[in-house]
Amino acid sequence: MSEPSADLRRLSFADLPGWGEAALEASLVALRRHARAADAPPPATGALGVDGVALAAVARAAADLPAGYDRAAARAFFEARFVPFAVEPRDPPAFLTGYFEPDLPGSRQPSARFRVPLLAPPDDLVAIDPAAPPPGLAPGFAFARSTRHGLEPCPDRPAIADGALAARGLELVWLEDPVDAYFVHVQGSARIRLAEGGELRLAYAAKSGHPYTSIGRLAVARGLIAAEAMTAETLRAWLKAHPDAAEALMRENRSFVFFRQQSGLDPSLGALGAAGVPLTPGFSLAVDHRLHTWGTPIFVAADLPLDADGPEQPFARLMIADDTGSAIVGAARGDVFVGLGADAGVIAGRLRHAPRCFVVLAPRDPATGGAR
Template structure:
């Protein structure tokens, strides 16, 4: 018979005391990764990979080339415009490197190369550059954006009371499109007012482009940079980004997390919309913390466009910081992205080619990248659930 093991009352007391003490110790707070860390002065956002073993395997991406050539054609169209030259060189990347690389890649696709053969051709003909990321080790945070579809009206009604505005004439831009401010009656240029002042002063009265039925929907359009509006007759009209008031972007999502309104592990566009449906009285208080205000223009062809004024393509267009990355260029991304599977958003390991065709108010520095997810509610759900680290690469023809 096995001997029974007993624990004395004293032993139990000691064990309980140790347990209580250990329970009182709070776990050290995990430091937040500084994805928005600015590029250090004099440093390039891209680093050329010189060790062949560090070049990613493109094979899986070479098996999924849908819509890629359409995206390449749009980047080539942009780079063929004389105005595109003003943004080059971008770091060590010249204008000719960018456009010649796109044309060469397009020719390889025309030849029918795919899978392992295309992977090999890329490795032989192209240099691969990696974003230094937020930590100089290549860490990039990938998020998602999309084009929402909302009900709207060309005229104000009892239901549709919240306008999107056209760009005002007094908004002054610099040669590179940067916002300089507001031209005053005496000719002087002063900073353009923030969101709260714009809304309270009604200074944009007469500049209404279209009206929406929910104040947070107008804010979503501001953040996403475009929207499709379903009118009462069933017609769909598209509005896109024209300019902003020059103020820095501040994340409403982060504000909600900071104040405990939505847990950090549940924050998404969907959870934000649900929250503000239940707390409409809080919409203005939160959105006004983001002083940036966006102006819109009608897109006659109905195609959502990026900052290059070229149409964007789901999973083939990305938004980056155009102050540090070469616009229009061919990229390769590796991360985890949600895909629509049976009506559900399912996270999957992802690698694919994309074109750097857009920018975003929240997308600053080498450690951030926004992936365009498409149009409508499903795309919105995917965009709202995209928040993963990964790697961002750029491909350029080898230089003789």
């Protein structure tokens, strides 16, 4: 288990800025999605120590609540069943970003218009424990190819772009633009409006295992985009305006993401996150899965841009640990799921802020009143 690299300091709910006004009824709806059958395996307890068994029991209790509860009832539920702890990270510092689910045109068949594929995982790709890599595989790899000679690295982004996985029938859908496809890789899901009619929902399935490199940081370091101007939309515009340089820059991120098709999803929600529940716009938080337990309520207070071009506004919200990502590393590192479509993408791209507080709620032990 990873070391937590953070201290936890017990608080009272009265210490949380904005707790009294937070939309806790929506937070309770998001928590209810983590309810599991009593005999189902509970979520694994992360290194911060929020108990997965106790958390699963609280989620089931939330799911058993009668319909029609209001904000006051939701607040009473959380205050009775949880103890708040401020997360005080030693390294890296607390930081928030945003992500979204792109909404793009695509086709089941390649054509002159639709020429960039999104791929399913190859059948020889296997998950491995990055903390205990097998001989011959570099530390940190979470996926590798299973061969008759043992585990070997999967082709990376440049090799896949050059056809390393071609002719294997992995193409799920074809998009118009390589930059759009790259951003689907970064976001980890997409809603594709098919030229043949209907739509396709895709979610993260696996990745090549090679390390993730932020091409936005590379663009700033090389003077391609000023640091103060850098947002996801700025980067996207630069890439589309410089297609040859864009291809070379995107290839420097060797990590490559594979997808799986999902069906039966609520159109108002995102795809299934890493915790296995649909993402709730504005209430799902991607976290470092080594440290946090799936389904943990996390209260975040910050001043954030909540629309496409307006000023920062106070944000005080109880979110749920529903997802993770390659760049989400640290005990107080959070990635807010903003929602679906282009407007959500603009807001997500503007969100790069230090929170005023980052507080985990640990299940309360009914016998002692302390946390479990």
